[in-house]
Amino acid sequence: MVWSCISWYGVGYIVDVGKNMDKNVYLSVLQDDLVKSMTGYCEENDLIMADFEFMQDNDPKHKSKIVSERLSKQDFTTMEWPPQFSDLNPIENMWNTLKNACLNSMIVLLPLWMNYGLVRSRLGTKLPKKNVKIILKLCLNDVLTL
Template sequence: MSTSSLKDVCTKPVSTQTVRRHLKKHGMKAIVKRKHPLLLKCHIRAQLDFALAHQDWTLEDWKRVIWSDETKINCLGSDGRKWVWKKTGEGLTSRLVEGTMKYGGGSLMLWGCFGWEGPGYAMKIEGKMDANLYVSILEDALQDSLEYWGQTPNDIVFQQDNNPKHASKKAKTWFKEHGFEFMEWPAQSPDLNPIKHLWGILKCKLASHKEPPASIDELWKRVEAEWEKISAKECRDLIESMPRRVAAVVKAKGGYTKY
């Protein structure tokens, strides 16, 4: 509820500033709401069922999981607002300006995976993702990743979300023919998925460049270079968080968690 809304329900006339002052006095502070997929009752139930089914998994169990996902990467970083501290009286300088490019500068879609051994091969998604393209990614990037790690489908449990392309008949047939075991994943559950945090690590590395990429090709070169710099330790830290993530979902009874 906003301070203006609180002011409207007060029994006596008060200013918005007075409401804010009293909220701060009682330890409250304003924050930007986190964006999170909307959880309906069916999602909450599915998350809780998943967490209960995996609450006894040990780290050794989680080490077998290969996590996969797609993400969008912009030439000019996040689509969201950016904040910066401004000194009193400071004029408009380049430090205070977020440069824009005509038509937004463009973006690319990336598929990637990671496991206990570190990041696997990443692939730029060319064109519209459909079942055929997804299977070609599995045949190339996923298979190459397993070979690089010295693993076979029998060594791992493959994780993917419930995107219709992932659950297509063609993809299911491919997994079955190649002997993959894959994890039944609850919809709308980024709190449980550590690869979401790996995307954050990658995007922070990309944001550290002083100048934006001049083209999509240059952006892709940066993505490849920064992806290769992600260490096995960074991946292992995320995987080691899985027992805590699962416990948090159980505690929240399938609802939102700090993750």
């Protein structure tokens, strides 16, 4: 599972949470990664934290007491968001765009990965493993920069 934020100034850190997010993991992400993202926005655009209004949906972990208390102590405000309006949440559009980009990358990477096995089996021991790894890395870098 990943977490990120967006603002008028761009996409914040994208964090690999690595597991299901509960209120404690979410709190940690807010304390570390949201604050880092907002600090970056502030430094790059001559802003202060009070210039921001944080928006989140009504997921139970977002509304937990521990998270609400922490957010109330921040220099930015937290926007109230009505329940069951996640389709209007701007970050949902970002996640959709990201998922489509990942899907498109997989469409390109899967045949490459399958061909790598075929090419390697044809080469057998003709190339040292180090060279094969370098070739694969170069191929992947080319695909990822498309």
